[in-house]
Amino acid sequence: MSLASTIRLSYFHSSLKSYIERQDSKSALLLLRQFLQSTVKPNDFTFSLLLKSYASSSSALNPIIAKIEVNQTRNHLVKSGIDQFVYVSTALLDLYMKLGCVESARGVFGEMPQRDVVSWNALLCGYSRNGYDIDALDLFVQMLREGLAPQITTLVGLIPSCGRCDNLFPGMCIHGMGIKAGIDFDSQVKNALTSMYAKCGDLGAAKLLFEEMEEKTVVSWNTMIGAYGQNGFFDEALLMFKRMLEESFEVNSVTVLNLLSTSNCAELIHCYVIKSGLNNDVFVITSLVCVYAKCGDTVSAELLNMLSPHDNLVSLTAIISSYGEKGNIGLVVEYFSRVQKSGLKMDAIAMVSILHGIKDPAHSNVGIAFHCYAIKSGLCIKTLVANGLISMYSNFNDIDAALSLFYEMPEKPLITWNSVISGCVQAGMAREAMEVFCQMMMFGQSSDSVTIASLLSGCSQLAYLQFGKRLHSYVLRHDLETEDFVETSLIDMYTKCGSIECAERVFKSINEPCLATWNTMISCYSLNGFERKALTCYIEMLEQRIEPDKITFLGVLAACTHGGLVHEGKTCFQVMTEQVGLVPNLQHCACMVGLLGRAGLFEEAMSFIQNMDIEPDSAVWGALLNACRIHQEIRLGESLAKKLYLLDYRNGGLYVLMSNLYAATGRWDDVERVRKMMKGTEGDGCTGVSQIEVPSVVKLNPLILWLRVFSRSSQLLKFSAGVLPIRLYMLDRLRDAQTGDKRYL
């Protein structure tokens, strides 16, 4: 190469270097294009600089365009043979990883004629950063087999993968290897290990590592604050923060982020943010938006969002979720169009937040439109989005749609099975849910506490006491009885199936029942006519210093209403509104009206209705009408019936009550008239159904049953009430047989 060419090349390189500093890959590429037209040939160093400029600005690039450009660069490297330089190919691999193109990076690695430790590290760290945690662990093993010793970079890349998989064992092995190799003293390795132990739930180990660390950095403190927060120790997290301030460490945005997601005192942290001048950090603002959105304060969330220089997807997603939670579909759609207009790209989480907000069957057209969007944008292949769609269609009571989505999914993780099972139950199709559960067992998919809780709820619906009991055994066998949700579902199942003794037994076996469990037990007594027991249970709950909520008071009020306990009911309502400070909803009001009306206190009931802060609905007026029936108050009853008719003429209860009122006073002509009116409204679908369980299934021939189970396993068939419990029973016994429990076969 001539001297002139060498000078030109080095001049060109220094220009490229300045673009790296300015994170301007666009200009770097333009410059290279110009240069290629001249007679001087770029060399390996030129390309390493170009790749570096891309890496420096990778987070700000449009990933699709960047990928195309990098692909072109790769072609160039191959044609000119520069890809034979290990360091250039490694830089290319690293760049692909930074752009999230894991497969391309894997390809580059595969084609490399030789690799050094840096290449292995780049691939491993790339896997880890992109969430390919299992691949990272596999690669590490492969790396060791090739005879390469792990370095600090290797461990720093690998350890977070163990944490994310919640995989303590490999994490501990790697810790041990670090000690043997003498690289566990590195502060980055120690921080990574601390975080890993915390994520796997071993706070003791995390704390030990943190305390014995000699050179703690901000990252170490942040890690420890996060460790306490993630495991629910909010006070300890705050104490850690206090200690950090005392030892005068500089607080950064990650500290605030950890504190915000940790604590329940958002305002306090917000004040600190403003005082410490971190309030301009985009991440901090986003985090604050999320906190306010999560607790339903959309006003503050939106105000804060306006402080952000650009719209960002995370903030908008949080706001969308918040409006979805409130059922404000209009604003959900509006914020979606805002995402579209601002040029942000919807991702799976944003998509599922929208779907989650569409619950009302009246909005099914909107839901279907978003389903179309999910298909067009390619997001519907993501499991997360598919699950969201299944739940959405279940909310519309469109089980066929939910099931067809489900069967089309190529991969069905546990959560998908759970989505479809709970979807069926919530849509009132518990029998379908149990069908799916059978298929799940056939498939070899194991279930968890969520599956069982959903199925128990299905048993309540169908009054399948036998199957419910079998699920209870399953719970005991699999040590799931410690889960709040499962315990509560069990009590609910026994209550609804009429077996109050069993419900009580489950309740008494629980060490520290949570609020929902107490609530269920109170409602259980109330539903079964044990008003006094319901009240005693409520008092016991208060003695345990558990703060009652709206559901608690609903249960207690209902008990008072059923039992005619006027004084207790009034006191309870007073406690709720004045002492606990809860705003009564329509259901509470209906209970109170029923309570007063049943006691014949019509004037008090009417003045109660007039003093209500919310507009009374058909349930409130209906409660009073029911009282009229009991006390044979024809005149008031008729005027109430008119009101109710105007509110909701399709409400079947109205006609039944009026008919009974007329019947009680011997006005048979009016009874006839009301019944005709009800038929005119085509009824409201409240027709009662009675069913019984098939007893003593054990006597049936197991072989025939098993054949039946097999022949029908491939498709979803509607079963008669009798056969399904038998199938479930058989499956259960078969599994017992597989796991060595031969008692039943």
Place this chain on the structure above:
DNA sequence: CTAGGGTTAG
């Protein structure tokens, strides 16, 4: 190395 939005459950 630490970090923000999400799906299943009474």
